[in-house]
Amino acid sequence: METDGKNLRRGWTTGTCAAAASKAACLALVSGRFPDMVEVTLPGGQRPSFALAMEETGEGFAKAGIVKDAGDDPDVTHGALIMSTVSRGAAGSGISFKAGKGVGTVTRPGLPLPPGEPSINPVPRKIIAEAIAEVAGGETDFEVEISVADGEKIAEKTLNGRLGILGGISILGTTGIVIPFSCSAWIHSIWRGIDVARAAGLTHVAGSTGNTSEKAVQAHHDLPEIALIDMGDFVGGMLKYLRDHPVPKVTIAGGVAKMTKLAQGMLDVHSKRGLADLEALAKVAAEAGAAPELVERIAAANTVAEAFALAGKSGLPLGDPIANLAWKTAAKVLRDPQIALEILVYNREGRLVGQAPFTPSDHSESLPLSV
Known part of the structure; x- marks a missing residue:
């Protein structure tokens, strides 16, 4: 694939690597030999092949390892050694899975797997x-332990x-393929965070754009950790996802720059998706009562942070109108009278500089520009 004029390599998920390692280990268990290369079939029909990074046999088991290649994606598991130890299970047990060293165990409800798995x-x-079925034929009773x-x-x-x-990482993947910079893993972690919060019976979650705003909103509402959603x-x-769940x-909760972008209608507030419009921010300042000179200085500012600093020195509470406009953007997505939405705007030091209070997200009346 190509991004910003650069050809980027796709990679393989931890699930694909675990499958390749498991197939190689199972083949060694039933035939006494490891393959030079091992192929697996992915949900989309692709059949990538892998070289083994390690192999081991012992009494009643075989073990193989694959080094994960995430392509050009900045994946934290890139280069990790994914290993599978396969042994025969009890008759009629089918394939059972165990978490080896470096693979986590589920302890909370709300995830695709129950606690204890x-x-x-x-x-x-x-x-x-x-x-495993490709190499084991009619044999179906195996214990598979994945470790990292x-x-x-x-x-x-x-x-x-x-x-x-x-206890470790998760073995993930829905297509088996890692698409560089697709951010699918992050999106899925947002969804799973919401699932866990709902399963725990929480009635309030807070999504934050970064570490500073997350710490600030947790202190502001005294929230437990599982109520915090790292939405980036x-x-x-x-x-x-909240609209459906x-x-x-x-x-x-977020910093002044990202919340200004949300106020201007951007639902993806990454810098690559566009910068905040400082002239539009200056118009908001004018509607909030800024003097003409301040309006000009805000429009000419280098950054949103500078614009907010200029407004702060002049005693103009720019954060509140930005929070209210951001609320309108977000509420259009939720559109649910049963979901009360709040926006909190923080500066770089984690100080609250703007707020749109909890209001049902289908509220027909516009929030004021300033509070």
């Missing part, structure tokens, strides 16, 4: 089972702990 998601389990070298450390860079997945730039992705109270 190894965090090997349903699609990877299906790919693994089909891969340094998986516990890698998991610290993910949201697994917040989701209640403890994907405001629209979070809101659309509602929670009574939703807070969106």
Whole structure:
């Protein structure tokens, strides 16, 4: 694929690597030999092949490992050694899965797997089972233990702990393919965070664009960790999922620049999707009562942060009208009288500089520009 004029390589999910390792290990278990290369079939029909990074046999088991190649995606699991140990199971047991070292275990409800299960998601389990069937013939009773070298450390860079997945990473993938910079893993983590919060019976979740706003909104509302949704730039992705999986109270918290972009109608607030319109921000300032000189200075500012600083020095509460406009953008997505929506705007120091209070998201009356 091509992004910004550069050809980017696609890669393989942890689920695909686990399936390839499992197929190689199963082949060694039933035939006594490891393949030079191992192919697996993905949900879309593709058949990638992999070289083994490690192989081992012992009494009643075989073990193989694949090094994950995420292509050109900045995936935290890129280069990880994904291993599968396959042994024969009890008659009639079918294929059972275990979490080896470096693979997490589910401890909270709301995820695709119940508490107590190894965090090997349903699609990877299906790919693994089909891969084993290709080499095992009529044999169907196997125990498959997936492990990941340094998986516990890698998991610290993910949201697994917040989701209640403890002990390592998750084995993931819906297509088996990693598309560079698709951010699908992030979107799915937003969805799973909402699922966990709903399963825990929470009535209030808060999506934040970054660490500063997340810490600030947690302190502002005294929220438990599982109520915090790391939505990053994907405001629209979070809101659309909440529209179909509602929670009574939703807070969106972010810095002045990203909330200004939301106020200007952008649901993806990444800098690559466009910059905030400073002239439009200057018009908001004028409608909020800014003097003509201040309006000109805001329009000519280098950044939104500078514009807010100029407004602050002049005593103009620019954050409130921006929060109200951001509320309107977000409410159009939710459109649900049972979901009360709040917007909180923070500066770089985590100080609250603007707020649109909880209001049903189908509210027909426009919020005022200033409060």
